[in-house]
Amino acid sequence: MSDILKMFNTVMKSLFKKSACEMYPVKKPEFYENTKGHIAIEKSKCILCTLCDKKCPTGAIAVNREARKWEIDRGKCILCGVCIEVCRPNCLAMDKQYSEPVASQKVEVVEIPVPEKKEQK
DSSP states (O other): OHHHHHHHHHHHHHHHSOOSSOOTTTSOOOOOTTOOOEEEEOTTTOOOOOHHHHHOTTOOEEEETTTTEEEEETTTOOOOOHHHHHOTTOOEEEESSOOOOOSSOOEEEEEOOOOOOOOOO
16 A cells, blocks of 8 residues: 555656756757867868877877778767877867767767968968
8 A cells, every 4th residue: 555655656756846857959958168069170271180089099080191081980989088188280079969869889080171371472
């Protein structure tokens, strides 16, 4: 009998309390100051120095200078921020938007454009 009373008590509390669930598509999540979303790159600033590739503890980042490509395996990335700390041109940042869910592991490839040469006067 006491189990039924406990259950009834829980049901009654749940009826009159605010829902613990968020309506995600309707209500966007609140991001806090130290929220870790995913590593973002500003490809116009990247000089393909390979520091992020060398310092990544999980090997999630790969830089190919010849092909002018920067790659990140989001499944391997642990969001430690080491790549952001060592990035000299400051082209990497922690974006507060979470990565989209995926059904299979995918490597994100970013093609880095050839820098435009400035005309000298």
